[in-house]
Amino acid sequence: SQQGEEDPQALSIQEGENATMNCSYKTSINNLQWYRQNSGRGLVHLILIRSNEREKHSGRLRVTLDTSKKSSSLLITASRAADTASYFCATPPETSGSRLTFGEGTQLTVNP
């Protein structure tokens, strides 16, 4: 079964609004990563947050991590139509290796 579950599964907003996506996971982690996928394309790494971090920023992206609740959120501020894509969280195993388990993903649509 998938390690991560994301909600909402789909999100539709207007340009300029903020978009928040959530991810939950089941096992202990060393870090959690967020990826973006445009339709029919490969994945682009957005941001990595380590298990000892609670919040991280990168441009218009803000990621939080709550290891006690095994959850993370991705906030995109001042969204643009070009942000329309699917967003996935992914976690590597705590033990070793870079093998990733992906969440179900959130399909974000930003309407101009």
Added chain:
Amino acid sequence: GAVVSQHPSWVICKSGTSVKIECRSLDFQATTMFWYRQFPKQSLMLMATSNEGSKATYEQGVEKDKFLINHASLTLSTLTVTSAHPEDSSFYICSAASEFYNEQFFGPGTRLTVL
């Protein structure tokens, strides 16, 4: 940045034929490459992990004799879908990792359609 390419980007084949997909790390040496499958509107499912020079490790439920993986060099891994069936139609994505990077770098994907 690190770039991973895949070839072909899309392929259509007849049932029963075999299809080979290449994954290349263009500007770094990938000690590990991963192969994922993604069905429409679904997440990525890891199929197998391959390390250069050794046999691939397949995920549960993935037939190793049907999905042949070869990782002959630090910059190339291939996935061969043998005796393809329509249910193998999917988006196949590879990624590459090295000891120098914290993240995996993903290829653009290959759309396989089996008629």
